[in-house]
Amino acid sequence: MACFLVPVAESVVIKAVEKAEEKHEQLAESSKTGSFTIPLSRKLKWLTHMLWGGAVLLAFEHVWHGEVVPWFPFLTAMSDPADTAEMLYEMSTVGVTMALLITVVWIGMCLASDAIAKRPVKEESKAAAVGGK
Amino acid sequence: MTLLITVFAAIIATVKWYNRKDDSMKLGILLWMYWGASIMWLVDAIFEYAELQAEYFTPALEDMINDSFLGLSVVALGLVIWVVRLLITDPKGSVRAALKRQSAQ
Numbered sequence: 635m636a637c638f639l640v641p642v643a644e645s646v647v648i649k650a651v652e653k654a655e656e657k658h659e660q661l662a663e664s665s666k667t668g669s670f671t672i673p674l675s676r677k678l679k680w681l682t683h684m685l686w687g688g689a690v691l692l693a694f695e696h697v698w699h700g701e702v703v704p705w706f707p708f709l710t711a712m713s714d715p716a717d718t719a720e721m722l723y724e725m726s727t728v729g730v731t732m733a734l735l736i737t738v739v740w741i742g743m744c745l746a747s748d749a750i751a752k753r754p755v756k757e758e759s760k761a762a763a764v765g766g767k
Numbered sequence: 768m769t770l771l772i773t774v775f776a777a778i779i780a781t782v783k784w785y786n787r788k789d790d791s792m793k794l795g796i797l798l799w800m801y802w803g804a805s806i807m808w809l810v811d812a813i814f815e816y817a818e819l820q821a822e823y824f825t826p827a828l829e830d831m832i833n834d835s836f837l838g839l840s841v842v843a844l845g846l847v848i849w850v851v852r853l854l855i856t857d858p859k860g861s862v863r864a865a866l867k868r869q870s871a872q
Contacts, residue, residue, distance in 0.1 A: 641807065683796060688803025690848070691841050695769065698837050732810045739806060 635701050635711045635721040638692040640729030641736065645685035652678035672747055681740045688736065768831055770808040772838030776845065777801035791858045797849045804841065 656675040696702040701710055711721035780798040787794060816823045826834070854862055 637811070638807070641803075680799065683799035684803035684806070686803075687796070687800030687845075687848075688805075688807045691773070691800060691804035691845060692807050694841060694844050695837060698840070728810060728814050731814075732807045735810055736803060736806050739802075 635717075635724050636696070636709050637724055637729035637732060638689045638696065640725055641685045641689045641692075641733045644733045644737075645682050645689065648678055648682050648685065652682060670751055672744075672751055677740075677744050677747070680743065681737070684736055684740065685733070688732075768826075768834035769838040769841065770805065770812050772835065773801055773805045773808060773841060776842045777805050793849070793853055793856065793858060796852060797845060800845050800848065801842075804845075 652675050655673075655678060659673050659675055693702060702708060703710055707713070709721065711717040777798060780794060780801050784794040784798050812823075857863055
């Protein structure tokens with residue numbers, strides 16, 4: 635009914651955090667060491683892209699099913715108190731689970747990307763690729 | 768069907784992104800969008816399965832056709848958002864070059 639609104643709310647909060655982190659990283663750039671690490675602001679960008687991108691496509695599905703309309707109050711469930719209660723229940727269950735699962739997947743991605751970034755470059759694989767031609 | 772179509776779109780976008788020669792096509796935005804939507808629809812499917820049980824896997828033909836159209840429309844919308852963003856950000860400078868050429872004529 636309006637489950638996509640929960641990820642939208644999360645993406646707004648994360649976007650604000652990302653912008654603050656970006657500023658903080660720009661200030662700290664002068665004291666940077668030579669080692670390669672993925673900045674937190676870049677990782678947060680992945681999360682916001684996943685949240686808003688998914689929410690936009692999900693909102694389209696709600697338009698398709700007639701649950702979101704282009705006139706006030708925009709959500710058809712808002713016109714009836716029983717439907718509104720059902721919508722809020724769906725937001726607190728399905729919507730929150732969506733936002734949580736995306737965040738869990740993102741945490742996994744951050745851990746994996748850190749591990750990949752730390753991995754040494756394999757010289758022998760490069761040589762094998764050239765020799766294998 | 769919507770979930771399945773979106774997952775396939777996400778996988779294709781990811782493979783294309785992995786094989787990219789440079790970042791000028793900005794494929795990243797496309798795969799984030801499709802993966803985000805796939806995860807959201809997966810949650811939707813889990814809740815629906817909890818409600819319908821085995822009936823979830825035997826949808827009516829009409830529902831399947833409608834869901835397939837929705838899935839394809841979602842993929843098309845994602846592509847439209849990506850193309851519009853690509854043209855606006857113009858990372859290769861192609862739009863700018865074309866506009867300059869037109870105004871010089």
